[in-house]
Amino acid sequence: METLLEHVYQIRLPLPFRLDHVNSYLIQDEHGWSVIDPGLDTPTTKNVWLRTLRHFNLQPSDIKRIFITHFHPDHYGFAGTMQRWTHAEVIASPRTFALAERYFSNEQAGRDFHYYRKCGMPEQLAEEVTVLDSQLLEQISPIEGNRVNLQEHETVMLGGKPFKIIVGGGHAAGSTGFWNEKERILIGGDMLLQKITPNITYSYEDDEEDNPLQQYFDTLNALQRRNIQTVLPGHGPVFHPDPGFIETVISHHEERLDHILGIVQDDGKDALSVYNICLRLFRKVFNTDSARFALGETAAHLRFLEKQKLLHLHESGGVYYVVAP
Ligand SMILES: [Zn+2]
Numbered sequence: 601m602e603t604l605l606e607h608v609y610q611i612r613l614p615l616p617f618r619l620d621h622v623n624s625y626l627i628q629d630e631h632g633w634s635v636i637d638p639g640l641d642t643p644t645t646k647n648v649w650l651r652t653l654r655h656f657n658l659q660p661s662d663i664k665r666i667f668i669t670h671f672h673p674d675h676y677g678f679a680g681t682m683q684r685w686t687h688a689e690v691i692a693s694p695r696t697f698a699l700a701e702r703y704f705s706n707e708q709a710g711r712d713f714h715y716y717r718k719c720g721m722p723e724q725l726a727e728e729v730t731v732l733d734s735q736l737l738e739q740i741s742p743i744e745g746n747r748v749n750l751q752e753h754e755t756v757m758l759g760g761k762p763f764k765i766i767v768g769g770g771h772a773a774g775s776t777g778f779w780n781e782k783e784r785i786l787i788g789g790d791m792l793l794q795k796i797t798p799n800i801t802y803s804y805e806d807d808e809e810d811n812p813l814q815q816y817f818d819t820l821n822a823l824q825r826r827n828i829q830t831v832l833p834g835h836g837p838v839f840h841p842d843p844g845f846i847e848t849v850i851s852h853h854e855e856r857l858d859h860i861l862g863i864v865q866d867d868g869k870d871a872l873s874v875y876n877i878c879l880r881l882f883r884k885v886f887n888t889d890s891a892r893f894a895l896g897e898t899a900a901h902l903r904f905l906e907k908q909k910l911l912h913l914h915e916s917g918g919v920y921y922v923v924a925p
Pocket of ligand 1: 672790834
């Protein structure tokens with residue numbers, strides 16, 4: 601584990617995925633210790649935490665607060681187990697709690713399958729991907745104890761410093777970052793990552809206004825104005841973004857939008873499904889494991905273009921097809 605700031609330690613927790621780790625932060629406070637993002641609920645996570653507590657000579661009851669940056673399993677999954685173990689309060693945005701409840705339920709598999717089919721994914725592949733999705737439920741432990749809502753603009757003390765709560769979207773609705781204005785430090789979950797762009801996903805089940813890529817652009821623009829010096833991210837090492845960093849992330853998505861528009865303009869008369877476009881974009885990396893991310897990313901970009909009226913989606917036989925306007 602690495603000491604980053606005084607009283608703030610990065611704990612690297614292994615993950616059984618292609619993205620092979622998630623960062624948790626252990627923070628010493630005047631009145632006890634806090635954890636940001638306890639990890640995925642696996643025996644490995646538990647072993648790392650047991651080792652970490654021993655290293656710091658801590659009892660589980662010394663952990664008083666468990667913060668969650670967003671509801672994704674790699675960040676949230678261990679929260680319930682850690683809470684039962686420490687009796688700490690779990691603190692997150694109201695949206696994070698609500699989404700965790702919705703997605704980590706037995707009804708989600710049916711919604712996932714329906715979504716993959718609407719996108720035009722072949723039935724057998726849609727079944728395989730849905731099974732993979734639902735296996736994740738075994739690595740998520742629900743929160744049963746005390747939960748506390750975190751509101752935007754609220755200030756929390758972490759390691760003796762004030763951090764203002766920033767709530768953003770795109771990668772996960774209700775994503776929370778912790779911002780220290782004086783030292784320009786962001787503990788950002790997956791809002792900003794150094795080497796990978798956070799997956800932006802859309803699932804055709806949210807409200808009419810939902811437009812995750814626009815929400816991510818809004819989040820990035822708000823972060824851009826803060827002149828961030830140090831990011832403590834959810835994956836990868838701590839980094840110091842250069843002034844053009846956020847601009848590069850925005851350009852990456854703009855290039856993808858252009859790429860999609862090109863595909864639709866060239867071949868749109870062939871009634872391309874969301875899945876067809878996804879394969880054109882991600883053919884080299886597409887497999888059962890990556891299908892969910894690739895399709896969600898495609899759908900989010902199509903949604904953005906649809907909202908800009910640069911293309912239309914129409915449904916036929918239960919499948920969405922993309923048409924140039
Ligand atoms: Zn993550």
